[in-house]
Amino acid sequence: MKVLIVGGGGREHALAWKLNQSEMVKKIYAAPGNAGISQLGECVNIKADDLSGLADFAERNSVDLTLVGPELPLTLGIVDQFEARRLKIFGPSKKASEIEGSKAYAKEFMQKYHIPTASFKIFDDKNQALDFLKENTFPLVIKADGLAAGKGVIPVDNFYQAEETVKKIMVEKIFKEAGSKIVVEDFLEGEEVTIMAFTDGKTVIPMVPSQDHKRIYNGDAGPNTGGMGAYAPTLFVHDRLTKRVYEEILEPTILGLERENRTFKGILYAGLMLTELGPKVMEFNCRFGDPETQVVLPLLKGDLVEIILSIIDGELELENIDWKNDFAVCVIMASSGYPGKYEKGKDIWGLNKIKDDALVFHAGTKYENGRFKTDGGRVLGVTGVESSMDKAISKAYTSVDKIRFSGMQYRRDIGKKGMKLKGKYL
Ligand SMILES: Nc1ncnc2c1ncn2[C@@H]1O[C@H](COP(=O)(O)OP(=O)(O)O)[C@@H](O)[C@H]1O
Numbered sequence: 001m002k003v004l005i006v007g008g009g010g011r012e013h014a015l016a017w018k019l020n021q022s023e024m025v026k027k028i029y030a031a032p033g034n035a036g037i038s039q040l041g042e043c044v045n046i047k048a049d050d051l052s053g054l055a056d057f058a059e060r061n062s063v064d065l066t067l068v069g070p071e072l073p074l075t076l077g078i079v080d081q082f083e084a085r086r087l088k089i090f091g092p093s094k095k096a097s098e099i100e101g102s103k104a105y106a107k108e109f110m111q112k113y114h115i116p117t118a119s120f121k122i123f124d125d126k127n128q129a130l131d132f133l134k135e136n137t138f139p140l141v142i143k144a145d146g147l148a149a150g151k152g153v154i155p156v157d158n159f160y161q162a163e164e165t166v167k168k169i170m171v172e173k174i175f176k177e178a179g180s181k182i183v184v185e186d187f188l189e190g191e192e193v194t195i196m197a198f199t200d201g202k203t204v205i206p207m208v209p210s211q212d213h214k215r216i217y218n219g220d221a222g223p224n225t226g227g228m229g230a231y232a233p234t235l236f237v238h239d240r241l242t243k244r245v246y247e248e249i250l251e252p253t254i255l256g257l258e259r260e261n262r263t264f265k266g267i268l269y270a271g272l273m274l275t276e277l278g279p280k281v282m283e284f285n286c287r288f289g290d291p292e293t294q295v296v297l298p299l300l301k302g303d304l305v306e307i308i309l310s311i312i313d314g315e316l317e318l319e320n321i322d323w324k325n326d327f328a329v330c331v332i333m334a335s336s337g338y339p340g341k342y343e344k345g346k347d348i349w350g351l352n353k354i355k356d357d358a359l360v361f362h363a364g365t366k367y368e369n370g371r372f373k374t375d376g377g378r379v380l381g382v383t384g385v386e387s388s389m390d391k392a393i394s395k396a397y398t399s400v401d402k403i404r405f406s407g408m409q410y411r412r413d414i415g416k417k418g419m420k421l422k423g424k425y426l
């Protein structure tokens with residue numbers, strides 16, 4: 001079959017890598033893809049949010065299955081459009097994707113279905129928000145309602161910071177319409193973990209738990225990024241906790257969405273805080289996470305296409321999903337200046353020295369004049385897969401040390417906090 005992957009980051013390269021191992025897949029297209037994906041398939045220059053352009057392409061080229069990486073096309077309704085044109089596509093409908101597209105919607109949904117999350121208030125009026133904040137104790141977290149590319153969440157320690165933040169979001173409109181509503185919620189203490197799950201809207205099967213490293217610098221310092229590295233599985237999420245996440249969060253979410261006429265088919269991503277009172281949802285995403293996918297897919301046994309087709313057919317309950325007994329650690333190599341302004345077009349050296357040691361997933365890269373060059377903030381994800389965390393960490397960094405580009409930055413401590421947490425939640 002011919003498969004089209006929408007998107008062009010490390011997550012999409014990892015998807016292409018996994019699909020490429022399927023007996024069923026004869027041809028991979030990616031829109032827009034990147035230099036790494038172009039080694040496995042054909043990249044076409046269509047933007048991920050050009051829904052009719054993508055559907056036209058799929059129709060013209062008899063694409064048998066489309067997979068969507070990023071959230072934007074999903075929340076814009078790519079699945080509804082493809083299905084209306086009888087094109088097979090994997091992912092949630094526009095209405096189901098709102099669980100990621102609107103944080104206010106997600107919070108009200110969780111409240112209605114008693115899914116554990118931080119207590120909150122929603123405001124579309126600046127003065128009402130400020131009145132509420134004046135009376136409150138801190139720390140709190142202020143979130144823009146809509147999609148803000150991972151920048152719309154701001155923790156505040158006092159009223160002064162809160163006032164500044166509300167002004168930026170609601171008056172200066174730094175997140176545009178995404179900030180016309182805000183969520184103000186309690187600051188949760190604990191350890192963050194990602195649990196992604198396959199679901200056809202009835203059955204939900206969690207993947208191995210993973211942990212992202214959001215901050216730019218070692219020791220979780222500095223500003224938030226799209227993610228500077230990840231590892232899986234987490235040693236501190238034991239079976240009892242997974243069961244709790246399943247019973248208190250994943251299952252009621254899927255059942256609740258079905259009851260709301262928003263049946264969710266695809267990947268449900270739960271961003272959790274493990275608090276003293278148990279796991280609480282910080283956010284839902286309606287697709288694979290990045291970089292988490294770069295460590296979770298290498299641990300998945302079997303054929304991803306088979307799982308996806310059974311989800312589309314509503315037969316996930318018949319699937320057996322197995323995981324390797326290994327550990328995967330992914331180190332993101334980013335451009336100088338990221339997550340702020342950065343330059344592009346730097347030559348990348350050393351990729352040819354990576355043989356069978358680690359998996360190198362490309363994110364912001366392009367191939368030009370016979371060379372790989374940087375073309376984004378996050379440039380590469382280097383994933384080591386081994387039988388222990390120690391070994392996976394050193395495998396990833398041995399390969400990272402062979403790669404160079406001008407101004408590159410990466411964290412040296414990916415996976416370390418996970419080792420420290422071993423047994424903490426037992
Ligand atoms: N209630 C909260 N308490 C403490 N930290 C939070 C809370 N909500 C979000 N965060 C932090 O902010 C990050 C981003 O928030 P999230 O809700 O995942 O939004 P997004 O991924 O859309 O930016 C989280 O990964 C977490 O580190």
Ligand SMILES: [Mg+2]
Nearest residue numbers: 150271282283
């Ligand atoms: Mg998040």
